[in-house]
Amino acid sequence: MTNLLMLIPVALALGLLGLLGFLWALKTGQFDDLDGAAHRILFDDDDAGPGQPPGPGGR
Amino acid sequence: MTESCRHCGLEISEGVSGEFCCRGCEGAYAIVHGLGLDTYYRRRCIDPAARPLRPDGDVGAAYDFTAHTLRNAKGEDEIHLMVEGIHCAACIWLIEALLNRQNGVVWARVNMTTRRLVIRWVPGENTAASILAPVQRVGYRLVPYDPAKLNRENEKHEKELLRAMAVAGFAAGNVMLFSISVWAGGDMGPATRAFMHWLSALVALPAIAWCIRPFLGSALTALRAGRTNMDVPITLGVLLTAGMSLFETITWGRHAYFDSAIMLLFFLLVGRYLDSRARGRARTAAEHLLALEAVSVTVLEADGTQRTVPPERVAAGQTVLVATGERIGIDGIVAAGVSDIDTSLISGESVPVAAAPGVRVFAGTINLSAPLRLTVLAVGERTLLAEIVRMMETAEQGRAKYVALADRVARWYAPVVHTAALATFIGWEVAGAVWQNALLNAVSVLIITCPCALALAVPVVQVIGSGRLLRQGILIKSATALERLAEVDTVVFDKTGTLTAGKPELVRDGGWNEGDLALAASLALVSRHPLARALAAACPSARSAEDVREEPGRGLAAGDIRLGSRQYVGIADGGADAGPELWLAVPARAPVRFAFTDEPRADAAAVVAGLRRRGYAIELLSGDRRPTVERVAAAAGVAEWRAECAPADKVARLAELRGAGRKVLMVGDGLNDAPALSAAHVSMSPSTAVDVSQTAADVVFQGGRLAPVAEALTVARRATRLVTQNFGLAIAYNLFTVPLAVAGLVTPLIAAIAMSASSLVVIGNALRLSRGRK
Numbered sequence: 001m002t003n004l005l006m007l008i009p010v011a012l013a014l015g016l017l018g019l020l021g022f023l024w025a026l027k028t029g030q031f032d033d034l035d036g037a038a039h040r041i042l043f044d045d046d047d048a049g050p051g052q053p054p055g056p057g058g059r
Numbered sequence: 060m061t062e063s064c065r066h067c068g069l070e071i072s073e074g075v076s077g078e079f080c081c082r083g084c085e086g087a088y089a090i091v092h093g094l095g096l097d098t099y100y101r102r103r104c105i106d107p108a109a110r111p112l113r114p115d116g117d118v119g120a121a122y123d124f125t126a127h128t129l130r131n132a133k134g135e136d137e138i139h140l141m142v143e144g145i146h147c148a149a150c151i152w153l154i155e156a157l158l159n160r161q162n163g164v165v166w167a168r169v170n171m172t173t174r175r176l177v178i179r180w181v182p183g184e185n186t187a188a189s190i191l192a193p194v195q196r197v198g199y200r201l202v203p204y205d206p207a208k209l210n211r212e213n214e215k216h217e218k219e220l221l222r223a224m225a226v227a228g229f230a231a232g233n234v235m236l237f238s239i240s241v242w243a244g245g246d247m248g249p250a251t252r253a254f255m256h257w258l259s260a261l262v263a264l265p266a267i268a269w270c271i272r273p274f275l276g277s278a279l280t281a282l283r284a285g286r287t288n289m290d291v292p293i294t295l296g297v298l299l300t301a302g303m304s305l306f307e308t309i310t311w312g313r314h315a316y317f318d319s320a321i322m323l324l325f326f327l328l329v330g331r332y333l334d335s336r337a338r339g340r341a342r343t344a345a346e347h348l349l350a351l352e353a354v355s356v357t358v359l360e361a362d363g364t365q366r367t368v369p370p371e372r373v374a375a376g377q378t379v380l381v382a383t384g385e386r387i388g389i390d391g392i393v394a395a396g397v398s399d400i401d402t403s404l405i406s407g408e409s410v411p412v413a414a415a416p417g418v419r420v421f422a423g424t425i426n427l428s429a430p431l432r433l434t435v436l437a438v439g440e441r442t443l444l445a446e447i448v449r450m451m452e453t454a455e456q457g458r459a460k461y462v463a464l465a466d467r468v469a470r471w472y473a474p475v476v477h478t479a480a481l482a483t484f485i486g487w488e489v490a491g492a493v494w495q496n497a498l499l500n501a502v503s504v505l506i507i508t509c510p511c512a513l514a515l516a517v518p519v520v521q522v523i524g525s526g527r528l529l530r531q532g533i534l535i536k537s538a539t540a541l542e543r544l545a546e547v548d549t550v551v552f553d554k555t556g557t558l559t560a561g562k563p564e565l566v567r568d569g570g571w572n573e574g575d576l577a578l579a580a581s582l583a584l585v586s587r588h589p590l591a592r593a594l595a596a597a598c599p600s601a602r603s604a605e606d607v608r609e610e611p612g613r614g615l616a617a618g619d620i621r622l623g624s625r626q627y628v629g630i631a632d633g634g635a636d637a638g639p640e641l642w643l644a645v646p647a648r649a650p651v652r653f654a655f656t657d658e659p660r661a662d663a664a665a666v667v668a669g670l671r672r673r674g675y676a677i678e679l680l681s682g683d684r685r686p687t688v689e690r691v692a693a694a695a696g697v698a699e700w701r702a703e704c705a706p707a708d709k710v711a712r713l714a715e716l717r718g719a720g721r722k723v724l725m726v727g728d729g730l731n732d733a734p735a736l737s738a739a740h741v742s743m744s745p746s747t748a749v750d751v752s753q754t755a756a757d758v759v760f761q762g763g764r765l766a767p768v769a770e771a772l773t774v775a776r777r778a779t780r781l782v783t784q785n786f787g788l789a790i791a792y793n794l795f796t797v798p799l800a801v802a803g804l805v806t807p808l809i810a811a812i813a814m815s816a817s818s819l820v821v822i823g824n825a826l827r828l829s830r831g832r833k
Contacts, residue, residue, distance in 0.1 A: 008258060012233060019229040026221060036171030039148030 066091075067112045067198060068105045081599050087112070087197045096156050103149035112144055112198035124187035127203035135165055135179040138187050142169060142176050143200035154194055161190045176201070220332045223270045227325040230266030231318070234259045238318040242808050249311050256308040256315045263317035267301050270324045273331065289469040289514050292476055296505050297324060303502045314499060316506055319810045323511050326818055330518035334538070356388040357381075359432065379433045381426045390442045391433035393418045398611040399588055401425040410563070410639045411588060413611075427588055429611035463539045464779075465517040468786060472513065480504045483801045500803040506810055507800040508793055512817040516785035519825040524778040527829055532761035533771050540757035542782075543741035544775030546722045550670055550768070551713065553727035553735075554681035554688055557745060558663050558695050560763065563589055563639055563655035565597040571643070571651045579643045579653060582607055582615045582622045590641050590655055591615070591622075619646045657687070663695040666765040670772070671696075676721070680704050680712055680735070709735035726768055727756075743768060774828070781828055785821045792817040 025031065063069060066084035079085040091099060124138060131137045145151065151169045154176065158167035163184025169176045180190060191201055237255045241247065247255075271294060278290040297320050304315040356373050357380040358366050365380065373379065373389055381387055383398075399411040402424045411427055414420055420433060422442040437443075480501045487497035525535040535541060552558050571579075576594075580601035583591035586609055595601060607617045614623015621628050621644040628644035639655040667677055679700035681688045688702035701712065713735055716723050725732070725739030736742035736756050744756035760767035796813050799805050 011236065012262070015229050015233050019225060022225045023222060026218065026225070031221070033170040033172045036148070036151060036169065039151070039171065042148065043152050 065100070083196075083198070090157075090193050090196055091153065094157065094160060096153060099149050099153045102152070104147050112146070112150075124191065124203055128187050130182070131179065133179075134182070136182045136187070137177065137179045138203060140176045140178075140191075140201045140203050142174050143202070144198060145169070145171070145174055150199075153197070154199065157193045157197065158190060161185060161193075164190060175204075217332070217335050220273060220328060220335060223273060224325065224328040224332050226266050227270045227321060227328050230262050230270075231321045231325040234263050234318045234321050237262075238807065238811070252313070253308065253311045256304075256317075259315060259317040260305055260308050263321045264301060264305070266321055267297060267324065270321075270328060271297055274324075274327070286466075287469055287473045288466040289472075292469065292473045292505075292508075293323075293327065293514060295477075296508070299502050300506050303499065314503070314807060316807050316810055319506060319807065319814055322811070323814060326511060327514055330515050330522075333522045334518040373435055373438050375435050375437060377435045379435055381431045381433060383426060383428060383430055386423065386425050387420055387433070388422055388438075389433070389435050390419070390421050390437040391435045393420060394432045394434045396429055396431040396611070398429040398431050399427040401427050401589065410590070413613075428586060428609055463517070464542050464782060465514070468513065476505065476508045479508070479797065479801070486801070487803070496803070500801065503803070503805045503810070504797060504800040507796045507805055507813060511814050512789035512792060512821045513786065515818055515821050516789055516825075517782055519822050520778050520781045520785065520828060523825050523828045524774050528767075528771060528774055531767060531770060533767045534759045534761075535757070536759065537741075537757040540741055541775045541778045543722075543757070544724065544772055545779035547675070547724040547741060547772065547775075549676040549678065549716060549721045549723045551678045551680055551716075551723055551725045551735075551739065552695075552697070553709075553725075553732045554657075554679060554683050554691050557726050557728050558667075558679065558691055558697075558765070559657040559659050562657065563593045564658050565593055566654040566656050568654055571653060575643055575651045576653075577601055578604075578620065578645070579622050579641070579651075582617055582620065583641075585609060586615055590639055593655055594641060594653060614641075620644070657691070659691055659694045660763060660765045662764050662766055666769050667696050669769055673772075675772075678712075680709050682706075706732070706734050710738045713738045724768075724772070743771065778828060781825055785824055788820055788824060789817060792820075 064080035064084050065078040066088045129137045155167050163181040166179040237259045241255050274290045274294045278294040281288045300316045300320040304317050307314045359378040359380050393414050393416050397415045400414045401411045483504050484497050484501035576598050580595050580598035581604035583594040584603040585607045604617045609615050614627040628642040628650045641653045642650045644650045677697050679692050679697045685702040692700040722740040725736050725742040728745050742756045743758040
């Protein structure tokens with residue numbers, strides 16, 4: 001019984017953590033462009049990193 | 060041997076030397092190469108369905124970007140644009156790299172899913188027009204839009220569903236954990252069981268309260284209107300289940316169904332979310348409609364100054380300037396100037412009409428060859444364009460009455476289920492059971508009949524059906540489009556742009572030689588007239604002749620050489636209308652005639668024949684002239700055709716067909732088709748269509764072929780058959796389990812198993828749609 005008292009809150013807390021993470025991702029627009037996100041990972045960042053603002057000095 | 064252009068990838072016509080198909084592409088390549096972005100050409104893959112990356116001559120002509128520039132909270136300038144011509148991820152990379160190299164640009168990002176672009180830059184360091192110029196010159200079309208005007212409702216609804224789905228998923232997983240321990244723990248004492256139930260209640264009740272809202276809202280709307288839909292039994296079932304489970308938990312009973320209730324919600328939300336996403340892309344495409352409203356108008360004040368204002372701020376009677384290549388934003392009368400007007404948006408005719416003082420012109424048409432001064436007659440809501448949009452909306456209201464199959468089933472399903480539950484309660488009461496037990500059995504009837512499978516039967520098939528069509532470039536926009544497509548027995552085509560490709564092409568009839576063509580093309584290059592463009596396109600190696608004058612409405616001249624209409628080169632009117640033509644007159648030689656034709660799509664005849672074999676009646680309704688329509692009808696093998704139809708005539712013909720009991724699929728692309736598209740039982744538009752008709756159509760298809768029409772009809776019929784089978788399966792499952800529930804034999808474990816099993820069977824059946832091509 002004492003195991004349960006510890007394990008159940010832990011299980012719930014972990015699940016809740018995942019849920020909150022998902023809701024956070026949703027709110028910050030991580031799911032707005034699923035097609036783009038899948039491809040962006042393949043871009044090289046060596047020049048004018050697409051999707052990233054250029055550095056302060058410009059390029 | 061033809062090679063493809065290094066920039067746009069289109070085939071280079073014979074007789075052109077070099078690696079490019081035209082000078083626009085050569086310039087575009089120079090920009091990309093000059094910035095060291097050549098990697099783009101290695102990485103990209105060309106999507107034949109998208110617009111080729113060929114720069115237009117009219118870069119930036121139509122839009123005034125400054126009117127759409129916003130100042131954001133951080134003090135940066137910001138502009139939102141829709142991008143046309145994105146093929147693959149490399150295009151995104153190229154656009155962003157091009158923009159990020161401009162002075163002052165702080166942020167540039169393309170959303171690949173919605174094809175929209177946001178740019179922010181430091182004000183004063185640069186202007187929108189100069190930032191965007193390289194992107195336009197490379198060949199992308201940019202249309203600014205106002206993010207505040209965009210309909211965000213659907214987007215918000217979709218996010219709401221996703222959030223509810225996440226919460227339901229979390230709750231379902233955790234509650235199931237507790238439920239399994241209850242089912243497995245045969246030796247569990249009542250106190251521990253009650254504890255587990257309380258924990259389930261703690262997780263499930265708030266989740267149910269939050270996730271039921273999409274269903275509750277729709278159920279209440281339906282009930283208020285005196286109807287019932289699928290959401291009514293769902294809501295009632297879930298709420299009763301939750302209520303009874305809570306009661307059982309409080310009284311330390313055995314029958315807590317929290318897991319079933321929340322799992323049901325989770326399954327349904329998954330279905331709803333996928334369903335709404337499947338149509339999301341088509342909807343975004345349709346939102347390009349806003350682009351039409353983005354036109355700005357140049358007003359000439361009494362004191363001679365010019366002002367650029369949105370069309371709605373122009374008053375009747377004012378004078379408006381329309382530059383060459385600009386879309387006209389108002390209805391008016393030509394006050395000064397002679398030009399050609401491209402009226403294809405309104406009339407569907409591919410050949411432009413001449414405009415001279417006194418001629419009426421309409422909003423939405425394009426001024427092709429020379430600047431015009433117009434006296435404003437009507438603006439905004441009173442223009443012909445607005446009139447057509449209104450006709451479309453009226454027609455659409457009629458179609459909105461169509462009741463989805465699922466809701467038709469729900470109409471009799473809900474009363475039957477509720478009567479069964481009531482009968483169970485009364486039955487047990489009469490048999491002398493305690494009222495709690497009688498109620499328990501009645502509620503378990505509701506739980507077991509809760510239409511999990513029934514509610515999944517339609518959306519799952521829809522998602523798989525539209526996914527299969529999407530892979531072939533067919534976008535389903537309307538929720539009931541597949542059902543309505545399956546009922547179709549008559550297909551009505553519009554000519555321009557539907558059966559045909561929608562742009563004139565030079566006929567190689569042997570009346571001229573290559574030298575004539577090269578000479579004519581060198582003149583034609585300076586004009587925006589569609590026939591001149593078609594001529595120039597037929598001879599891409601031509602270099603522009605020097606000193607070409609355009610005489611609007613008549614033709615082009617360079618020295619003694621003339622290219623233009625019959626009258627312009629001095630030939631008496633031949634009487635009979637021989638279709639679109641241009642004449643080339645060189646001194647001391649007989650004039651040469653170039654004829655043009657709007658070619659039927661490559662597979663038009665085959666598709667029409669195939670549809671007829673499958674028993675569809677085919678008709679052709681066109682706004683074009685008689686001889687042209689007759690020829691196309693003959694080429695495509697359509698026996699029943701009508702020419703010179705005004706938008707209202709098309710609607711009238713469709714009403715006539717409907718009166719005769721026919722279910723009509725209308726395939727059309729012009730603005731003049733939009734009312735007819737809305738009036739038909741179901742409608743399709745090619746993706747090259749004007750925005751209004753894409754908005755009006757239920758289905759939009761991409762590419763240069765007509766085969767998608769046949770494919771959509773096939774998939775729709777199969778999908779509807781699967782939906783019916785799914786309903787059959789769901790009902791069979793109910794027939795089997797309801798007696799158990801009535802007899803009071805259902806336990807939470809049985810309910811959970813039955814519910815998952817029936818859902819899986821329905822989903823499995825629906826998956827058959829994605830397999831097996833014809």
